[in-house]
Amino acid sequence: MNAYAAVDLGASSGRVVVGRVGDGRLDLETVHRFPNNPVRAGGTLHWDVLALYAGILDGLRAAGPVHSVGVDAWAVDYGLVDATGALLGNPVHYRDGRTDGWRATAQRLGEQRLYATTGLQQLPFNTLYQLTAASGSPQLAAARHLLLIPDLVGYWLTGEIGAEETNASTTQLYDVRARAWATDLIADAGLPTSLFPPLRRPGDRIGPVRADAALPYPTDVVAVGSHDTASAVVGVPADGPDFAYISCGTWSLVGVELDAPVLTEDSRRANFTNEGGVDGTIRYLRNVMGLWLLQECLREWGDGDLDALLRAAAAEPAFGAVVDADDPVFLPPGDMPARIARECRRTGQSAPESRPALVRCIMDSLALAHRRAVRAAIALSGRDVRVVHLVGGGARNALLCQLTADACGLAVVAGPVEATAVGNVLVQARAAGALRGGLAELRKLARETHELLAYAPRGDTAAWDAAAGRLG
Structure with missing residues (x-):
């Protein structure tokens, strides 16, 4: 049976789950849990993303050799990376009040246009409104890339820049019919289109884990449904x-x-x-x-x-x-x-x-x-x-x-209670060739292996x- 590591980041905690797939079996074992404690500093609520990354690395070391790693997390929040690859401050929490004026942006861009393009529910914390709230900030001016939380983790693990499309689709900056960044909408929002990296699909190989992650085994990172x-x-x-x-x-x-x-x-x-x-x-x-x-x-x-x-x-x-x-x-x-x-x-x-x-x-x-x-x-x-x-x-x-x-x-x-880890592992296993077929086949294995x-x-x-x- 091949083993796969699912990194699952939630709003209150993170975990690393090892899934073993083969011969009609799907076994899950949580090898590490760690807290996700937001921090308020200078009047702004932030995610402590470096603590999360440390927890991820501890979990991957505890996992032992795995065929690949997949990362999923919550939507809409992001880190900004400069031209040297450095993170420009801790990501802001979606429950922070900085987007309280979001309706003005929605009205300026046109709510019907926004929906026709992105298909997204109007929520005050959508990435679109977070970015327009940050307009004119030194961080946004210095940014080269915007990376949603799973993409940021993937970048730190591999050095590869990209955006997985299931999470990109939650930003209100993604064209849901074209399955591409909504570049006209991005420009009309006053945002640089160059911020938004190339899109990936679930199952795409991102790259090998870097040596400086100091894992005791070589492995690859694979894109999953990262939302x-x-x-x-x-x-x-x-x-x-x-x-x-x-x-x-x-x-x-x-x-x-x-x-x-x-x-x-x-x-x-x-x-x-x-x-x-x-x-x-x-x-x-x-x-x-x-x-x-x-x-x-x-x-x-x-x-x-x-x-x-x-x-x-x-x-x-x-x-x-x-x-x-x-x-x-x-x-x-x-x-x-x-x-x-x-x-x-x-x-x-x-x-x-x-x-x-x-x-x-x-x-x-x-x-x-x-x-x-x-x-x-x-x-x-x-x-x-x-x-x-x-x-x-x-x-x-x-x-x-x-x-x-x-x-x-x-x-x-x-x-299953662990449905997110199940889906993460199943997509990795299919990418590795250990499973075949579409979603119906993947769900059949989930159905047959969980109470x-x-x-x-x-x-x-x-x-x-x-x-x-x-x-x-």
């Missing part, structure tokens, strides 16, 4: 095309897989996004705030026993209070319990009076957001859906999985309709 959701969707264990997916972690990415983008005015108004997927597919989805609400509550409370909280929340009455999980008021870090209580009172509801009641509010609200996004994806794309696959860390949350099935009125299949849990809807449609009606 973590692109890799997660590869790891969805679907049997056929009639599925929706929810890649659930800090964010919930809710959508369907298509062959072509949906660029209608209805789609734009619904704020759906068309992101590139592996093998030329389109991830037609909506970003939902996800488990961020719960994570921020736990941080405010000093963590605590999450399993006990979820058991207690399951015993709370349904729909005691619900909030719009996608409300921008919940986007920044801060006192999440207080913000949820304020939103409940603002909408004429009583605020939850206990931690379990607050957790139940979050779970009900997130299930409602999943329902809204799944139903919209079906209506806007015309795709038939008979099952929802919920992958990622949220697949461990039995309460959320059951509530999502109830809210959507569809069966939910939960797992999956099924949740049937319990038929409370009227109660969910009434709860949704509270949110307008």
Whole structure:
């Protein structure tokens, strides 16, 4: 069996996972985990990307000999590199407030034009708005290349400059139909087109790991679906095309897989996004705030026993209070319990009076957001859906999985939890010739090698309709 190292960087932690593929088997082993702790300095929230890179190298050393390495991470954030190859400051975190004036840029460039070209959901932290917020800065003036986070890691590992297209497609600077940088749009935004490096596709060989990485074995870096959701969707264990997916972690990415983008005015108004997927597919989805609400509550409370909280929340009455999980008021870090209580009172509801009641509010609200996004994806794309696959860390949350099935009125299949690493490894294995075929064949292996849990809807449609009606 060949071994492959998947480097998976998330918003709160990173890990290196070794996947072994062969003879109908796919075995995963997490060999190293490390924290991802943002740092606020000088009033700006940054990623500590050097600490992340050190964690990656420690993990690759712990992995032992592997055939190749693939890197995936979150979208939109980037590092700027100068003509000497030096990084011009730590990348800024997408939750930083520097893009608060993003709407002026959207209006200047034309929201309909932006959508017709990029197919991207309007989000204040899209790379386009981060870059225009940085216009006139010394860093941008000195920059030679813009590298999204996985591309920056790949550059440090190999010395090769490039941009993998699934992550490039999240920038709002990529032409989703031409599958190329939107150079006219970039120029009209006042940005130098030379910043944007040549595009790569998942499965392309990037290059050998440099000697100064000091790995005890030689290996190559291979491009994968470097947006973590692109890799997660590869790891969805679907049997056929009639599925929706929810890649659930800090964010919930809710959508369907298509062959072509949906660029209608209805789609734009619904704020759906068309992101590139592996093998030329389109991830037609909506970003939902996800488990961020719960994570921020736990941080405010000093963590605590999450399993006990979820058991207690399951015993709370349904729909005691619900909030719009996608409300921008919940986007920044801060006192999440207080913000949820304020939103409940603002909408004429009583605020939850206990931690379990607050957790139940979050779970009900997130299930409602999943329902809204799944139903919209079906209506806007015309795709038939008979099952929802919920992958990622949220697949461990039995309460959320059951509530999502109830809210959507569809069966939910939960797992694999490690879908992102699964997809990362499968693309590497196919590039090495250890696997053959398209996404259906890759997903068959994922389906046959992972334990999956099924949740049937319990038929409370009227109660969910009434709860949704509270949110307008």
